[in-house]
Amino acid sequence: MTKTQTTASKTITDRNGSGNCLCGCGELVLTMGRSLYKPGHDARHAGNLGRLVAETGDDSLLAQLPTPALRAKAETVANNARAKAQAKADREAARAAKKAAKAEAPQVADDDDDEDLLPISEIKVGRWTYPVRRDPADREQLQRNERRDGSGNWIAL
Numbered sequence: 001m002t003k004t005q006t007t008a009s010k011t012i013t014d015r016n017g018s019g020n021c022l023c024g025c026g027e028l029v030l031t032m033g034r035s036l037y038k039p040g041h042d043a044r045h046a047g048n049l050g051r052l053v054a055e056t057g058d059d060s061l062l063a064q065l066p067t068p069a070l071r072a073k074a075e076t077v078a079n080n081a082r083a084k085a086q087a088k089a090d091r092e093a094a095r096a097a098k099k100a101a102k103a104e105a106p107q108v109a110d111d112d113d114d115e116d117l118l119p120i121s122e123i124k125v126g127r128w129t130y131p132v133r134r135d136p137a138d139r140e141q142l143q144r145n146e147r148r149d150g151s152g153n154w155i156a157l
């Protein structure tokens with residue numbers, strides 16, 4: 001026994017060990033070394049702060065972490081959480097925009113989308129093929145041109 005009680009106490013205080021776990025769980029860290037956390041709680045602290053940074057946008061919260069490694073981990077968590085939140089916001093915005101567009105003009109929009117989707121683009125009559133289109137007055141009705149170059153009259157199919 002070479003160390004006195006006083007020396008031991010001083011050492012513990014200087015090293016910040018044997019206090020409440022830094023993660024905020026309130027548990028006492030009983031190790032006598034430099035550990036500021038209960039086992040595994042350092043990662044938990046970084047994760048919690050990372051999510052908080054993503055939520056609040058306050059990067060200065062990272063300064064609460066005692067090591068560069070934990071700050072880096074928290075930043076990764078924050079960036080991932082931000083990316084996830086952004087992706088979710090984008091999806092919701094896209095869904096809302098789609099819904100709004102549909103609510104404004106559902107039928108017209110649908111018909112415009114289908115305009116180019118002809119079941120056939122030309123039809124063979126005898127030896128020749130003729131261009132096919134939808135009847136402008138009746139989108140369900142197909143017509144073919146009486147001339148192969150499309151310059152003639154349109155006839156219902």
Ligand SMILES: [Zn+2]
Pocket residue numbers: 021022023024025026027037038041
């Ligand atoms: Zn803890």
